[in-house]
Every structure is written in structure tokens, then in C-alpha cells.
Amino acid sequence: xxxxxxxxxxxxxxxxxxxxxxxxxxxxxxxxxxxxxxxxxxxxxxxxxxxxxxxxxxxxxxxxxxxxxxxxxxxxxxxxxxxxxxxxxxxxxxxxxxxxxxxxxxxxxxxxxxxxxxxxxxxxxxxxxxxxxxxxxxxxxxxxxxxxxxxxxxxxxxxxxxxxxxxxxxxxxxxxxxxxxxxxxxxxxxxxxxxxxxxxxxxxxxxxxxxxxxxxxxxxxxxxxxxxxxxxxxxxxxxxxxxxxxxxxxxxxxxxxxxxxxxxxxxxxxxxxxxxxxxxxxxxxxxxxxxxxxxxxxxxxxxxxxxxxxxxxxxxxxxxxxxxxxxxxxxxxxxxxxxxxxxxxxxxxxxxxxxxxxxxxxxxxxxxxxxxxxxxxxxxxxxxxxxxxxxxxxxxxxxxxxxxxxxxxxxxxxxxxxxxxxxxxxxxxxxxxxxxxxxxxxxxxxxxxxxxxxxxxxxxxxxxxxxxxxxxxxxxxxxxxxxxxxxxxxxxxxxxxxxxxxxxxxxxxxxxxxxxxxxxxx
Numbered sequence: 001x002x003x004x005x006x007x008x009x010x011x012x013x014x015x016x017x018x019x020x021x022x023x024x025x026x027x028x029x030x031x032x033x034x035x036x037x038x039x040x041x042x043x044x045x046x047x048x049x050x051x052x053x054x055x056x057x058x059x060x061x062x063x064x065x066x067x068x069x070x071x072x073x074x075x076x077x078x079x080x081x082x083x084x085x086x087x088x089x090x091x092x093x094x095x096x097x098x099x100x101x102x103x104x105x106x107x108x109x110x111x112x113x114x115x116x117x118x119x120x121x122x123x124x125x126x127x128x129x130x131x132x133x134x135x136x137x138x139x140x141x142x143x144x145x146x147x148x149x150x151x152x153x154x155x156x157x158x159x160x161x162x163x164x165x166x167x168x169x170x171x172x173x174x175x176x177x178x179x180x181x182x183x184x185x186x187x188x189x190x191x192x193x194x195x196x197x198x199x200x201x202x203x204x205x206x207x208x209x210x211x212x213x214x215x216x217x218x219x220x221x222x223x224x225x226x227x228x229x230x231x232x233x234x235x236x237x238x239x240x241x242x243x244x245x246x247x248x249x250x251x252x253x254x255x256x257x258x259x260x261x262x263x264x265x266x267x268x269x270x271x272x273x274x275x276x277x278x279x280x281x282x283x284x285x286x287x288x289x290x291x292x293x294x295x296x297x298x299x300x301x302x303x304x305x306x307x308x309x310x311x312x313x314x315x316x317x318x319x320x321x322x323x324x325x326x327x328x329x330x331x332x333x334x335x336x337x338x339x340x341x342x343x344x345x346x347x348x349x350x351x352x353x354x355x356x357x358x359x360x361x362x363x364x365x366x367x368x369x370x371x372x373x374x375x376x377x378x379x380x381x382x383x384x385x386x387x388x389x390x391x392x393x394x395x396x397x398x399x400x401x402x403x404x405x406x407x408x409x410x411x412x413x414x415x416x417x418x419x420x421x422x423x424x425x426x427x428x429x430x431x432x433x434x435x436x437x438x439x440x441x442x443x444x445x446x447x448x449x450x451x452x453x454x455x456x457x458x459x460x461x462x463x464x465x466x467x468x469x470x471x472x473x474x475x476x477x478x479x480x481x482x483x484x485x486x487x488x489x490x491x492x493x494x495x496x497x498x499x500x501x502x503x504x505x506x507x508x509x510x511x512x513x514x515x516x517x518x519x520x521x522x
Contacts, residue, residue, distance in 0.1 A: 001021040001022070001040055001042045001043070001300050002021060002022045002023075002040060002041045002043075002062075003017050003021045003022070003023050003024070003041065003042065003043045003044070003045065003047070003296065004022065004024050004026065004037065004038070004041045004043070004044045005017075005023060005024065005025040005026070005027065005044050005045045006026060006027065006029050006034065006044055006045065006050040007027055007045070007047035007048070007049045007069070008027045008047065009044045009045060009047065009069045009285070009288070009289040009292075009439070010208075010285055010286040010288075010289035010290070010307070011288050011289075012286055012289060012293075012392070013045070013069065013286075013288075013289025013290050013292065013293040014289070015291070016176070016290060016297060016331055016453070017045075017296060017297070017396065018295035018296060019297065019301050020296075020301065020494070021042070021043070021295050021296070021300060024041075024512050027049075029050070030054075030167045031053075034050065034286075035055060035056055035059055036059075036327060037312070038056055038059055038060040038063065039059055039060060039061060039062065040062065041060065041062060041063060042062050042063065042064050042065070042300075043063070043064060043065040043066075043067060043296050043299075043300075044060075044065075044066055044067065044297075045067045045069055045292060045293075046066070046067070046068055046069070046075065046076070047068070047069050047070055048070065048072075048074075048075055049075075049185075050075065051075045051076075052066050052076045052077060052081075053077050053080075054077045054079075054080035055326035057077060057080045057081055057084055057086065058080070058084070060086075063084075063086050063297055064086060064087065064299065065086065065087045065088075065089060065295075065296055066081055066086060066087070066088045066089070067089050067090070067143055067292040067293075067295060067296055068088070068089070068090040068091070068292070069090075069091060069285075069288040069289050069291075070090060070091060070094070070095075070279075070288050070389075071090055071092050071094070071095055071279070072090075072092065073088060073090055073309060075150050076088055078309060078310050080121070081310060082162055082310040087299065087305065087308050087310065088309045088310045089292060089295045089296075089307045089308055089309065089362060090292070090307055090309060091287065091288040091291035091292050091295075091307060092148065092187075092292055092307060093148065093287075093291065093307075094285075094287040094288035095149075095279035095284045095288075096148045096149050096152050096285075096364060097152055097203075097283075098278065098279050098280075098281045098283065098284040099149045099152075099279055100149050100152035100153045100156060100277040101156070101224055101228050101429075102227055102253060102277070102278040103149075103153055103197050103199075103227045103278070104156055104157065106151065106225045106227070106251035106253065106272055106274070107136065107141075107157075107197070107223065107225055107251070108136070108197075108251065109251060109272045110223045110225070110248075110249045110250075110272060111133050111134050111135070111136055111195075111223070112133035112134075113129070113131040113132075113133055114408065115272050116130075116131060116269060117131045126232060130271070134194075136160040136161070136162055136195075136220075137160055137161035137162070138155070138161060138162075139162055139163070139194040139195060140162065140163045140164075140165060140192055140193050140194050140195075140198040141153075141157050141162045141163070141164050141165070141193060141194070141195050141196075141197065142143075142164075142165045142166075142167065142189040142190065142192070142193030142195070142197070143164060143165070143166050143167070143168075143196075143197055143199060144166075144167050144168075144186070144189070144196065144198045144199065144200055144209070145167075145168055145198065145199040145200035145228070145229075145375075145376075145377060146166045146168045146171055146176070146179070146181070146199070147199060147200075147376040148167075148376075148377065149199045149227075149228075149261075149376045149377055150166070150168070150197075150199035150377075152178065153197060153199065154166075154179050154180075154181055155309075157354065158180065160253050160286055163182075164180070164181040164182065165181070165182050165183075165184050165188070165189045165192060165193060166181045166182065166183050166184070166189075167183075167185065167186045167189045167281065168183065168375075169341075169342065169343060169375070170343060170344060170372070170375045170376075170392060171183065171343065171392050171393070172343055172345060172392060172393025172394070173343075173393075174393050175391060175392055175393045176400040176483040185400075186209075186214075187217060190214055190217040190218050191217050191218070191219075193218070193219075193222060194219065194221065194222055194371075195222065195223045195224070195225065196210075196218070196222065196223070196224045196225070197224075197225040197226075197227075197284065198210070198224075198225065198226045198227070198228045198232055198233070199227075199228050199377055200228055200232065200375070200376075200377060201228070201229060201373075201374065201376065201377050202230070202231050202232055203374050203451075204521065205374070206232050207231050208231070208232070208233070208234040208237075209232050209233075209235075210224065210232065210233045210234065210237075210238075211234035211237045212237040212240070212241075213248055215237060215238070215240075215241035215246050216246060217516075218241075218246065218247050219247070220246065220247065220248065221247075221248050222248060223247065223249045223250065223251070224238075224247060224249075224250045225250070225251045225252075226250075226251075226252050226253065226254055227253040227262060227278040228377060229254055229255065230252075230254040230255040230256045230257070230258060231256050232322070233250075235255065235256050235260075235263065235265060235381045235416075237338065238250055238265065239263075239264045239265055239268070242265075242268050242270050242271060243268065247273070248270065248292075249270040249271060250265075250270070250271045250272075251270070251271065251272040251273070251274075251280055252265070252273055252274075253273075253274045253276055253277065253278045254278070255276075258275075258276060259275065260273070280490065291307070291322065295307060306384060307381065307384070308381050308382060309381050310381075310382075314430060317444065321358065322358065322360075322362060324428040324432070325355060325360075325363055325409065325411065325428060326362070326363060326366050326429075327432055328363075328411055328426045328428060328432045328482060329363040329364070329366040329367040329370070329411060329520055330366050330367070330369075330370045331426070331432055331446045332367055332370070332372025332413050332424055332426055332446075333368065333369065333371040334370045334371075334374075334520075334522060335424060335434075335446065335520055335522070336367075336371055336413065336424070337370070337371045337374055337375070338423070338518065338519075338520045338521065339422050339452060339518050339520060340415050340417050340419075340420065340422040341417065341419045341420065342417035342418045342419030342420065343393070343417055343418045343419075344371065344394050344415055344416070344417045345393060345394060345395065345416055345417060345418060346394065346395045346396075346397075346414075346415070346416040347367075347368070347371075347389075347394060347395070347396045347397070347413070347414075347415050347416075348397050348399070348413070348414040348415075348416075349363075349364050349367065349396070349397070349398050349399070349411065349412070349413050349432075349447045350365070350398075350399045350400070350401055350411075350412040350413075350414050351398070351399070351400050351401070351409070351410075351411060351412075352400075352401040352402075352403060352404040352407075352409060352410040352411075352412065353401075353402070353403070353404025353407060353408050353409035353453045354404075354408050354409045355400075355409040355411065356400035356401055356402055356409075357400075360398070361398075362382060363411065364386075364396065364398055365385045365386060366382065367413070368380070368385035368386060368388075368389050368394075368396070369381060369382060370473045371389075372385060372388055372389065372392075376388070395515050404427075406426075407427045407429075407435075408427070409427060409428070410425055410426070410427045410435070411425065411426050411427070411437075412424075412425045413425070422438065423436070423437070423438050423439065424437050424438075425437075428445070432445065432446055433445060433446075434446050434493075436482075437452060437482065437491050437493065438454070438491055439484075440482030440483065440484065440490065440491040441482045442480045442481075442482045442491065442493050443480060444478075444480050444493045444495070445495075446522050447495075447522050448477075448495055448496075448497075448521075448522060449488070449496050449497075449499055449500060449519065449520070449521055449522075450493055450494065450495050450496070450519070450520040451469075451493070451494040451499065451500060451505070451508070451517060451518070451519050451520070452491065452492070452493055452498060452517065452520060453465060453491070453492045453493075453494070453508065453514060453516070453517040453518075454489065454490075454491055454492075454514075454515045454516045454517070455489075455490055455492060455513055455514045455515060456487070456488070456489060456490070456513040456514075456515070457483050457485075457486060457487055457488055457489070457490040458487060458513050461511070461512070461514065462479075462481070462492065464511050464512065464513075464514075465492070465494075465508055465511060465514065468504070468507055468508055468511060469496065469504070469508070471496075471506050472501075473498070474496050474497070474498050474500060474504065475496060475497040475498065476494050476495070476496055476497075477495045477497055478494070478495045479492065479493070479494050479495075480492070480493040480494075481493075499519075499521065500519040502519075505517050505518065505519050
């Protein structure tokens, strides 16, 4: 086997690879040179400099693994690699401790005014009374998102004697109790925490998660720390909150625009800023190199790697048979995450018809990946999805049924949370098609923006919903209705041409005879 190291990595990673492969190190290789050389290699290791494009992948008949010695894979065409059956692996755990420690370092910098004190002494001053700080001991820490990094923050801040609140809609109370933390809602966390630290991914749901209203909930003495992603905190609202004394201080390692040139935050003394260095330690870079090297060794020796970001290698016939249903499973997972509030506790999946006789495990993994990825900072993949679901207290059951109600195959899913349940059925009729929602028959292509509404089938209800959307200039493209009896409960699925703000959904839910409504983005 031959491995190309196209970007600089720690020597320990190279040494590991040399045990099982011929290793070529060329950290100055150009795109043109890579296009010519890649045909001779079974694996390539990159960081962020080298771009592994579709053109490169298609020129690599031997390539089995693309390894990113780090977390992000923006420089890798994952879709092209998947189509060619090439594994894309990374090292998400390499930065967990590093980012957690940086978050705690920023907490301490705020609590003890370290940055200001350092600047003062270097200016020849000795202002001891100016820099009165606070202890972390006995304070309440609010953690938004308890994935891999958030969990590491929990372990370390407990040593400081802090009480810990967690807001994470997707972690069970049993899992939280094992960590020794208290799960609560976001409002309570913001009201009661002395320090708030953020560890969630940036998604449409988390963009500006902390804005003007949230700062008004916080204590005037509170601090907020963000080492996750820029955009989760509304920086304009943060500036006003800091300037007006609504909170005492903030520390950011990430920004909405990087670098934050011209940001008014640069003018404030009660904010600590670092240039997105949360993952930048020698140990993290060393660990990333060793992790991806061991993953490559595992594959070369016939084992299963842990950090695969795309579909694992399979024979062409199996891949071709499952590919349509892989897309369906991904869409179903996305729908469940958005449609069902609360902590998911149970997921029942039934494979009907031809799928019942196939290896459907990968479909369940794909579904779990779609459910978990939007809510966790670390990547969830087909390899680790079941383990992460189990860790978060989600019970997953799979069943098979030979009958498929006249279709070739159906995937039936029932998800249960601590706030309700949601069921959906789908098949493939030239393209993915939803044929059932909560027991009601529908015929919907899952794409774009959809509104799912549960209502009483009484005259005027459908019109009232349409009118309400029209008031907000939201155009309805198609509508599907499922019901069991006249005047009873029914389900409506609307496909609309614009994204639907949360406040519009709230207005729809307040309409007479409307029991519930939710907007879904596919």
C-alpha cells in the first residue's frame, strides 16, 4: 500500500503509517502535480492546504481512503468520494480536550480580568484594586450543548467546584445524571447561570440562538463564552448587552466574520477575544496525525475505522440497490429531528417488502446520522451513530415485514420523545415519496420547505391556514391532506416557496381548530 502525505502532519503519524505502508511525503505538491501523482496511491492524508477535488478523485483508481488530519472536510469533495466508494475519515476527537481547555481558559480570563491586568502591567501601571475578580468555585455554569466538547468541559469544571446546568434537547435525563449535571430549558439556564458556554454547531436553528431577548434574561454579573461557531451569538446584540451592562463580560474565539475587522466589540474592555485558536495546540495536531494514521492502518489491515464521514465501502450491486433508500433514510431523519420536540428516547424502524431481505443496518445508521448531526458539534457518521444514540439514551429497534402494502419497499419510522411521538412512512416511486404521517395517508415529495399541520377537519380551517400564510407573503406550492373521517382529526402537508419564520408557525397554531404545526426544511 502507498500513502501520500500532502500536508504537514506530526512525525508520530508518519511513523505509524510506515509500519504498514510505503509513505511518500510531499507537503508542497501543487494541484497539477497531485492530479498526476494520485493514481499511484491507496490513501492520501491532508490538512487544510491540499484540496481533494472531484477531478483528483476521478484520477485515483487505487484510492481507498482520504484522511483529514483534523475535523473539517471543506477541502474534500465528500460526495465524489462516496460515489467512488472511497472512505473519508477525520479526527474529531483530537480537538475535544483542546477546545474544552480553551473555553475554560477564557472563563478564567473573564473571572480574573487577566487580559486587562496583563495590559495594565505592561503599560507600567500597578492597579491592584481595579482588577477584583471572582472565583469559579460555587458558581453555576450553563453549558449549551453537551456533545464531545461539552462533556469535557463538564469533567474539568467540576474540579473547580461549579454547579452545572445543561441545555441540550437531545440528551436524556439518565445520561445527564450519569455526568452529574442538571438538564433544563434554555430560559432557566440563562437566568440561573453565572457563566454560559456554548458548544453546539451552527445551523439555521442555532443561528443567533443568543440574541437581545436572551441577554435580557441573564444576570448582570454573568459572563458568556463561545468557542463553537461564529453566528450562534448575535454580535450586535452582544455589543449592546455589554455596553449597557446587561451582562458583565464575554469571551469569543469565533466570530460572524473572521477576522472581525471593524467590529465594535474590539472597542470594549469587558470582552476577551482570540483568533479562532480553540483547536490550535501541539497536542491536538499530534493526536490528529496519530488518529488518522491508525484509521488508515485499521483499514489496510481489514478492520473497520471509527471516524468515517461517508458511506463505508460496499460492493457496487449492494450500493446501487440501497442508494435510493439511503436518500430516503436521510430525509426521514431530518424530518423527525425538526417535527418532534423534546428529547428523543425511542426510534422504531420497520423495513417492509424487498428491504426486509436486505442489509438495512446502513439505512438505520444513515437515519441516526441525520437525526444527530444537526444537534452535535462533533461529526456523527455511519460508524459511530448507533453508539452516540445509545450514549444519549435513544433506544433503537429494527424490524422487518414481508408485506409492503402494494409497494416494492417501505420504510416505516416511529419516534418517541419526552414530549410526544411522530411517525412517518416513505417509499421510492421514481423519487423519495412520503406516503404516511402519523397514520394518515399522504403523497408528498420531501424537498424544500414544508409545513405539517394537525387540525380538525371542519369547514374553513384549511382556508384560515392559507389566509394566515398569505398575510405573511408565503406562497403555497402544493397541498396534501390526509384524514380518516369527516370532521375528525386530519393532517395537512403544505409545500411553500419561502422559509417560514417561527413566529408565523406560532400564529398558525393559534388558529381555531389547529392543534399543531411545524415547519420542515429539507
